[in-house]
Amino acid sequence: MxxxxxxxxxxxxxxxxxxxxxxxxxxxxxxxxxxxxxxxxxxxxxxxxxxxxxxxxxxxxxxxxxQSVSKVFMLALALGKLGDRLWSRVGREPSGQAFDSLFLLEPERGRPRNPFINAGAIVTTDAVLEGSSPREALGSLLRFIRAAANDDDIHMNERVAQSEIATGHRNFALAHYLLSHGNLANTPDLTLGTYFHQCAVExxxxxxxxxxxxxxxxxxxxxxxxxxxxxxxxxxxxxxxxxxxxxxxxxxxxxxxxxxxxxxxxxxxxxxxxxxxxxxxxxxxxxxxxxxxxxxxxxxxxxxxxxxxxxxxx
Amino acid sequence: MxxxxxxxxxxxxxxxxxxxxxxxxxxxxxxxxxxxxxxxxxxxxxxxxxxxxxxxxxxxxxxxxxQSVSKVFMLALALGKLGDRLWSRVGREPSGQAFDSLFLLEPERGRPRNPFINAGAIVTTDAVLEGSSPREALGSLLRFIRAAANDDDIHMNERVAQSEIATGHRNFALAHYLLSHGNLANTPDLTLGTYFHQCAVExxxxxxxxxxxxxxxxxxxxxxxxxxxxxxxxxxxxxxxxxxxxxxxxxxxxxxxxxxxxxxxxxxxxxxxxxxxxxxxxxxxxxxxxxxxxxxxxxxxxxxxxxxxxxxxx
Amino acid sequence: MxxxxxxxxxxxxxxxxxxxxxxxxxxxxxxxxxxxxxxxxxxxxxxxxxxxxxxxxxxxxxxxxxQSVSKVFMLALALGKLGDRLWSRVGREPSGQAFDSLFLLEPERGRPRNPFINAGAIVTTDAVLEGSSPREALGSLLRFIRAAANDDDIHMNERVAQSEIATGHRNFALAHYLLSHGNLANTPDLTLGTYFHQCAVExxxxxxxxxxxxxxxxxxxxxxxxxxxxxxxxxxxxxxxxxxxxxxxxxxxxxxxxxxxxxxxxxxxxxxxxxxxxxxxxxxxxxxxxxxxxxxxxxxxxxxxxxxxxxxxx
Amino acid sequence: MxxxxxxxxxxxxxxxxxxxxxxxxxxxxxxxxxxxxxxxxxxxxxxxxxxxxxxxxxxxxxxxxxQSVSKVFMLALALGKLGDRLWSRVGREPSGQAFDSLFLLEPERGRPRNPFINAGAIVTTDAVLEGSSPREALGSLLRFIRAAANDDDIHMNERVAQSEIATGHRNFALAHYLLSHGNLANTPDLTLGTYFHQCAVExxxxxxxxxxxxxxxxxxxxxxxxxxxxxxxxxxxxxxxxxxxxxxxxxxxxxxxxxxxxxxxxxxxxxxxxxxxxxxxxxxxxxxxxxxxxxxxxxxxxxxxxxxxxxxxx
The missing domain is CATH 3.40.710.10 (DD-peptidase/beta-lactamase superfamily)
Structure with a gap:
């Protein structure tokens, strides 16, 4: 029916x-x-x-x-760019922890459980930055979302992005911790700048x-x-x-x-x-x-x- | 197609x-x-x-x-008997830990994450024993499985059950720990005796x-x-x-x-x-x-x- | 002065x-x-x-x-009997967890952090039972304490011991868990029977x-x-x-x-x-x-x- | 003798x-x-x-x-400046974890276990910066150490400090995480700049x-x-x-x-x-x-x- x-x-x-x-x-x-x-x-x-x-x-x-709904589009972009190489840096298991947790990152040596918790999404964003500038990566993301929605009137809210850059201390902690395990290719500032703009899609x-x-x-x-x-x-x-x-x-x-x-x-x-x-x-x-x-x-x-x-x- | x-x-x-x-x-x-x-x-x-x-x-x-595939049938039986009351004793979230882990039971105060890890299945079995003897509960389980399979030639292997009773130390640890948090209504021996027989369905x-x-x-x-x-x-x-x-x-x-x-x-x-x-x-x-x-x-x-x-x- | x-x-x-x-x-x-x-x-x-x-x-x-003050005397007895062999089974570090915690036992594979938390004291008791019956081990302990105090009027309270045997579920969980890691040589009942009597010294x-x-x-x-x-x-x-x-x-x-x-x-x-x-x-x-x-x-x-x-x- | x-x-x-x-x-x-x-x-x-x-x-x-031996002197300085107020921000218990661990910081909500692990020493340094510039705080530390040693020929190695600023990603993760819990009064850059110079005392x-x-x-x-x-x-x-x-x-x-x-x-x-x-x-x-x-x-x-x-x- x-x-x-x-x-x-x-x-x-x-x-x-x-x-x-x-x-x-x-x-x-x-x-x-x-x-x-x-x-x-x-x-x-x-x-x-x-x-x-x-x-x-x-x-x-x-x-x-x-916000984090954007992680779906970024994941699609990352898989398109890297394919299964992405999974060397991030897992595919539920974490059982809060979205911004870093508890498991220590016993699991800097490999986030999945691409949808913050730590994993930061890694995914970092992976998409491979060979691309933040501007290019964010451009690709917006193009992907606009194509998916068949609608060009979709933008990022710069004030929201700046607000998160100024206050997203836990995400900075995650990025620096990932870097200490060699699981960040760019500086925390660069990767998080991209990450926060991605989250600021409206x-x-x-x-x-x-x-x-x-x-x-x-x-x-x-x-x-x-x-x-x-x-x-x-x-x-x-x-x-x-x-x-x-x-x-x-x-x-x-x-x-x-x-x-x-x-x-x-x-x-x-x-x-x-x-x-x-x-x-x-x-x-x-x-x-x-x-x-x-x-x-x-x-x-x-x-x-x-x-x-x-x-x-x- | x-x-x-x-x-x-x-x-x-x-x-x-x-x-x-x-x-x-x-x-x-x-x-x-x-x-x-x-x-x-x-x-x-x-x-x-x-x-x-x-x-x-x-x-x-x-x-x-x-073995643990039996947990599906026992869960169906428990939900039939208790309905949503079951969820006061066990959660519905992936645990992210091994099947026999007790790591999370301490911070989560004796409430297992879900009915499919050992700790949660022990609680589910214990719940099915409410108002039933082990013999009755196991009888109900076998009847359920036989009805589902439309096949009466399905049995428990007593030697396997006894083998687990003799060696299932980690499950005994789980049961005693659940008991210490008040999340076991029967003795560990009684509940685990039932649990191990359930796992021994062939x-x-x-x-x-x-x-x-x-x-x-x-x-x-x-x-x-x-x-x-x-x-x-x-x-x-x-x-x-x-x-x-x-x-x-x-x-x-x-x-x-x-x-x-x-x-x-x-x-x-x-x-x-x-x-x-x-x-x-x-x-x-x-x-x-x-x-x-x-x-x-x-x-x-x-x-x-x-x-x-x-x-x-x- | x-x-x-x-x-x-x-x-x-x-x-x-x-x-x-x-x-x-x-x-x-x-x-x-x-x-x-x-x-x-x-x-x-x-x-x-x-x-x-x-x-x-x-x-x-x-x-x-x-109660747990007895662990000092049991440790002295265990070191006298086993010397440094004891340390293959239990560590010497503060645990940072509650006395009856089993949280760390899983990541640390059944080796308790030290002989003064419950898990470690159960191992110590188990070690003292090497080649001795519970009666002998408890006799040795009482003799040690009496000699130390220069006072023969020191006893165990059987009702306290039985009370703990009946209700010490968390200690049973610990003992079974230790056994599952091969860090208990005797049955949980035997070792804990001894352990609870040791704690019952008055x-x-x-x-x-x-x-x-x-x-x-x-x-x-x-x-x-x-x-x-x-x-x-x-x-x-x-x-x-x-x-x-x-x-x-x-x-x-x-x-x-x-x-x-x-x-x-x-x-x-x-x-x-x-x-x-x-x-x-x-x-x-x-x-x-x-x-x-x-x-x-x-x-x-x-x-x-x-x-x-x-x-x-x- | x-x-x-x-x-x-x-x-x-x-x-x-x-x-x-x-x-x-x-x-x-x-x-x-x-x-x-x-x-x-x-x-x-x-x-x-x-x-x-x-x-x-x-x-x-x-x-x-x-390096971390400096934490003893910084603790003395912090206690001299703040007295027992320091203990509202950091504990006094062994952590049972590695020096640079952040594992326990999440369940313990951003309060480091003690002033000698990195997280705790960062908080201690941050506390000493209350009402002082990094230059003043480091000056006080050097004066304290020189007075203790009765020797003015004690200095900080600027190259070591810069080397740590450039590579101390885990400490940056700790600082940002502490900040996310409100347990850092200064920016991570300011506190860690001071912290790394303190560690660089030769x-x-x-x-x-x-x-x-x-x-x-x-x-x-x-x-x-x-x-x-x-x-x-x-x-x-x-x-x-x-x-x-x-x-x-x-x-x-x-x-x-x-x-x-x-x-x-x-x-x-x-x-x-x-x-x-x-x-x-x-x-x-x-x-x-x-x-x-x-x-x-x-x-x-x-x-x-x-x-x-x-x-x-x-």
Whole structure:
């Protein structure tokens, strides 16, 4: 049973109504000064399908800082540039620790567990800088995202980037520690300058849903990476995309997803759709609180899950 | 594109031929004396589909000790008995540690990370013993497995159970430690006696594939648990089923799976099939070496993955 | 300046008066049921000097459970029996973890950090059982303590031992874990039966001070171990005798010491005296709260410290 | 029995002869480029006593980089400036981890275990910078050391400091991490610039022995800190002065000591003497290999130990 566009739109609207009525919205990230002042009352959900119009509900035209969701695009870029060489520098296992943890880096000798925790994303960014200047690397990233979203109006917010450069002490600690293990090829300043700009990409929920289409696959989807790479990136999003809350997201939502402290979550329904949800308040894992709840409701209402037979029944 | 039975059979045969020719077979688990003497040259793969004949290749009629694969059935039983109450005692996150680790139990105050590491499976077993004797609990488990496999000729190997009772010191350490945190309701002897018998279930690869059908779902599959629970168990298998190698399995195979130190792996293709593979030699995570390689090849040859659009194209 | 007996007696009395007036007495250990009912209002201090009468103040004739203070005597016995062979099984470094922690045992492969944390003391006890029955080993221990104290009226409290056997789950976890690493030669039941009886030795504060004289050294002290061994045991008491509070005790008191959850502390002033203090309430390290404060006051009032020149000025 | 000057000189000479004949000299620290080229064949020992001539043997007039031995002087300075306020920012417990570890900083929320591991020394340096410029703080440190040694010819090696600034990535990681927890008041560049200059102090073994006299105490010793502070600094040297080898040093040598990766060790015999030993090759803890062995021999030959009654017998 394929869900009709009308039914899907009704689902998005109902989810938005419920989210807007929620009284427990989580806490906006305040460690990045530029993000601390975002209005926590905002909520949006957007659904993109290959070859069909994108559906939205809520504040879907408000640009927000995608933050760590950008790690998905940077990973795609890194794999395109380096292929499996990337895995000599970063692992593919869930870390079971907070997004900015450096606890495991010592016993594991400077090799981050996966590309979606901060340490691993810094290594990925550093790898993309191989033979490229920060300007070139960030240009490649923006071009990739714009091509994925089929939308040239996507930019980086320089004030957010500068805000993080000024206050991202833990990321500097990670970069210097990686360097001490020989797992950083550039200076911390150079790599983190690039990393913070990558995190400062701003998109509307609608743009983000569209940008996720390259991970949906199928004949009408944008062909930016191979089918095998789609599967692998989705696998990493499933096991590592929500830090130490990844298991819970898989259990409750059942779709690959990547969150960011800006309150955005990008989830993929392989072969069917890309979903972006945004609400700035975070739960204790640092993932969007209402966004996670909305995705759980979305999965339940659509019956879409990679772990069940529901699609076979469509 | 649906794969024909003939094509699937050809895939299983080719995988078996390649596995049999492999010269690097891993190391048979030697910490359970009764398992140490298994012939490492054995290999089998079996594929069960709802409403269709089960396909096999290799030593698919040889019973082997399913060991930790039994944790999937025990979890299903525990969720049936306790529902979400189970999660007050055990988490749903990958642990990033070895299967028998107790490292994280101290900082996390005796609450195991998930039901598939030993500590978590001991808690799950202990929970199933609520209001039941070991005999009753093990009887329920066997009935569940036999019903799932539609096969009454499935038994526990008493010698294997006794061998583990005599040598499973680390599991005793885990049980006593859980008890010290109040997360064991029965004595370590009672709970572990049950736990070791559960691990001592023997099945042929063909039986195991059949027993996995209840997690495939769809209208022709056995209805032992709800569609929601199917999705949730598969989610846990995906994020936690291979211990600290779960991320790698998701990346390489892309299907929910649960391994056991007996060399068995059960993987689910939601809506389509249940696959059992068996080869006694283990890799350094304690998962079947050739079994993992075979499943990676299987996923590639069939194009089956929960993370890609291939099913939509069938 | 040697302190006169009268001056020392006055110091003990003043310390006792202050302790008795204290309103913050810590919390009696409640995880051993037999110890949970001890009256926390009790306090005593006793000072033994080679060749001179022992001085006491407070409840110095009340027998109490010396618990982990017994590890000092067991270590002396183990070194006498095994010499440096003991160090192949246990280390000599402070652990920085709680007395009953098993956190470090996993990364350090079953070799406890030192003989004064529970894990290390279990190994030490196990080592003393080499070629001896528990009865013989415990007989040797009692003989050693009685000889040290020059007092035959020192016994084990069977009810305390049984209470710990029934409830010491964490110690059972430690013993089974040690066994899983091959660092236990006997069954957990046998070694822990011995270990718990050793912890159940009861002494009065006066007896304990006397029993410590063998670590004071000098020509009038009991010669139970060599001068080199005295120094080494005192070194271990200094760096490891108060678990993760050892550094603080060294800083505040400046004397080697060993605490027990029964509320006793034995401290050594090398060449001069042995001091026992007892008060059942514990601080958050599991060391006697008033006992630690009393020893800090004692060190200040006597000027005795291994870290200062005060003795040179006597 | 007081050891005569002639006997002490004979001991120093014998120890030097044995050290020079040793074939296993450890490995010179190579992570600081300026130190990597030091000749490992060098060895010296120097003994300073209050009011008596300093005795030396070996290369006792060769200046070397005292590195972490400087932490003793900086701690004295910090305690003089801040008193017990310092302890709100750094602990007093052995860490059980390597000198440059950041493992424990995460669970312990940015409060280093003690002032002698790198993280703790960085905090101590940062504290001394309160209300002072780096130039002033380093001036105070040099004045303190020169006064202690009664020798104005003690300097910092600017090339060593610059070498560490250029390569001390792990220390930068520590500083940024401390900053992220609010436990750094200055920028990492400012604090580490000061820290690295402090480590770059050069002294001859003879000067270092003299500089240690302020920790010996007694009426003829320099009065730079109070008797209580002497005891406390010595206590910290005993429990934390050799990182995760502190317990072993206490056991084998029995004297408070502080090592540096330049191969120097300063040990104190309270009330009697200050001993400096230097040999560039390090053991696996990062402490001077021959230096540690020499101190063990020295303690044995002199009978000097804080843990034994030997001084009472002098």
């Amino acid at each position: 394929t869900l009709s566009t009308a039914r899907l739109q009704a689902i998005l609207t109902e989810i938005t109504d419920i989210a807007r009525a929620s009284e427990s919205r989580g806490k906006v990230a305040d460690y990045i000064p530029e993000l601390a002042c975002i209005d926590p009352a905002q909520f949006a959900i957007a659904l993109a399908r290959p070859g069909k119009p994108t559906l939205v509900a809520g504040d879907a035209s408000v640009p927000f800082s995608i 998109m509307t929920p609608m743009q983000l849903a569209n940008a996720g289409l390259f991970l949906v696959g199928g004949k009408d989807a944008p062909r930016l990476v191979s089918a095998q790479r789609i599967r692998r990136i989705n696998a990493l999003m499933m096991t590592c995309g929500h830090y130490d809350g990844s298991g819970d997201y898989a259990y409750r939502v059942g779709l690959p997803g990547k969150s960011g402290v800006g309150g955005g979550i990008l989830s993929i329904v392989p072969g069917i759709a890309s979903v972006a949800v945004w609400s700035p308040g975070l739960n204790h894992y640092g993932n969007s609180k209402l966004g996670t709840e909305a995705m759980e409701r979305f999965a339940k209402m659509t019956g879409w899950s990679v772990f069940g037979p529901t699609r076979a029944a469509r | 649906t794969l024909s039975t003939a094509r699937l059979q050809a895939i299983l045969t080719e995988i078996t031929d390649i596995a049999r020719a492999s010269e690097s077979r891993g190391k048979v688990a030697d910490y359970i004396p009764e398992l140490a003497c298994i012939d490492p040259a054995q290999f089998a793969i079996a594929l069960a589909r709802p409403g269709k004949p089960t396909l096999v290749a290799g030593d698919a009629s040889v019973p082997f000790s399913i 099945m042929t690869p063909m039986q195991l594939a059949n027993a996995g059908l209840f997690l495939v779902g769809g209208k022709d599959a056995p209805r032992l648990v709800s569609a929601q629970r199917i999705r949730r168990i598969n989610a846990l298998m995906m994020t936690c089923g291979h211990y600290d190698g779960s991320g790698d399995y998701a990346y390489r195979v892309g299907l929910p799976g649960k391994s056991g130190v007996g060399g068995g792996i059960l993987s689910i293709v939601p809506g389509i099939a249940s696959v059992a593979v068996w080869s006694p030699g283990l890799n350094h995570y304690g998962n079947s070496k050739l079994g993992t390689e075979a499943m990676e090849r299987f996923a590639k040859m069939t194009g089956w993955s929960v993370f890609g659009p291939t099913r939509a194209a069938r | 040697t302190l006169s007996t009268a001056r020392l007696q006055a110091i003990l009395t003043e310390i006792t008066d202050i302790a008795r007036a204290s309103e913050s007495r810590g919390k009696v250990a409640d995880y051993i049921p037999e110890l949970a009912c001890i009256d926390p209002a009790q306090f005593a201090i006793a000072l033994a000097r080679p060749g001179k009468p022992t001085l006491v103040a407070g409840d110095a004739s009340v027998p109490f459970s010396i 002494m009065t504060p006066m007896q304990l001070a006397n029993a410590g004289l063998f670590l004071v050294g000098g020509k009038d002290a009991p010669r139970l171990v060599s001068a080199q061994r005295i120094r080494r045991i005192n070194a271990l008491m200094m760096t490891c005798g108060h678990y993760d509070g050892s550094g603080d005790y060294a800083y505040r008191v400046g004397l080697p010491g060993k605490s027990g959850v029964g509320g006793g502390i034995l401290s050594i002033v090398p060449g001069i005296a042995s001091v026992a203090v007892w008060s059942p309430g514990l601080n958050h390290y599991g060391n006697s709260k008033l006992g630690t404060e009393a020893m800090e006051r004692f060190a200040k009032m006597t000027g005795w410290s291994v870290f200062g020149p005060t003795r040179a000025a006597r | 007081t050891l005569s000057t002639a006997r002490l000189q004979a001991i120093l000479t014998e120890i030097t002869d044995i050290a020079r004949a040793s074939e296993s000299r450890g490995k010179v620290a190579d992570y600081i480029p300026e130190l990597a080229c030091i000749d490992p064949a060098q060895f010296a020992i120097a003994l300073a006593r209050p009011g008596k001539p300093t005795l030396v043997a070996g290369d006792a007039s060769v200046p070397f980089s005292i 002294m001859t073994p003879m000067q270092l022995a003299n500089a240690g006299l302020f920790l010996v105490g007694g009426k003829d010793a320099p009065r730079l800190v109070s008797a209580q502070r002497i005891r406390r600094i010595n206590a910290l040297m005993m429990t934390c002065g050799h990182y995760d080898g502190s317990g072993d040093y206490a056991y084998r040598v029995g004297l408070p000591g502080k090592s540096g990766v330049g191969g120097g060790i300063l040990s104190i015999v309270p009330g009697i003497a200050s001993v400096a030993v230097w040999s560039p090759g390090l053991n696996h803890y990062g402490n001077s290999k021959l230096g540690t062995e020499a101190m063990e021999r020295f303690a044995k030959m002199t009978g000097w130990s804080v843990f034994g009654p030997t001084r009472a017998a002098r």
